[in-house]
């Protein structure tokens with residue numbers, strides 16, 4: 001009996017928004033999707049959850065994934081061809097999740113970057129420590145017409161004891177994108193509690209899947225079929241407060 005209900009909720013669970021702003025679906029450019037077949041499977045999961053537009057934000061990090069607009073566009077074109085052949089009802093966009101490090105600084109200064117529509121840039125902080133000068137960098141981006149989005153702020157542990165930094169960054173017009181995987185508890189209790197705290201404090205602008213594989217997709221599908229997710233959506237009126245679709249107007 002339990003399994004039947006579980007399956008039913010999985011099939012019916014839809015997100016209230018249609019734009020996924022964070023994913024690792026492009027094939028073969030980071031430790032997300034390995035090939036076009038896996039990418040298509042992940043896109044089918046997105047469609048099942050009601051997503052119609054996907055920002056493909058592959059990692060760009062020093063030494064590990066030194067992607068360029070050219071390498072990302074090549075992977076995107078490969079996937080777009082397959083999406084067309086399969087006739088999938090979903091639109092994909094090539095962009096990146098830029099780790100703020102020496103490679104980012106070099107590429108940014110050279111103007112060699114691939115933003116999302118509307119010059120939005122998804123940025124990832126270091127997981128070890130806050131970057132010195134991050135406030136100036138966020139300011140500089142905005143002066144140049146970019147709109148920075150901080151990826152999964154709830155995952156940076158060094159902010160847990162100094163939440164005023166969240167407020168400072170957010171009030172400097174940096175948008176915050178929380179991972180649904182964090183809300184589902186995938187990254188542990190600290191990330192989950194901080195994700196809820198960000199929502200409670202009006203510091204969560206967007207939600208993202210950050211899916212790297214089908215395991216992530218399945219966790220998200222299960223979670224959005226749960227009572228916990230429904231209660232969170234109702235309690236904090238998430239459908240009206242989360243701006244994924246409004247932000248991009250695609």
Ligand SMILES: [Fe+2]
Nearest residue numbers: 022024097210
């Ligand atoms: Fe990511």
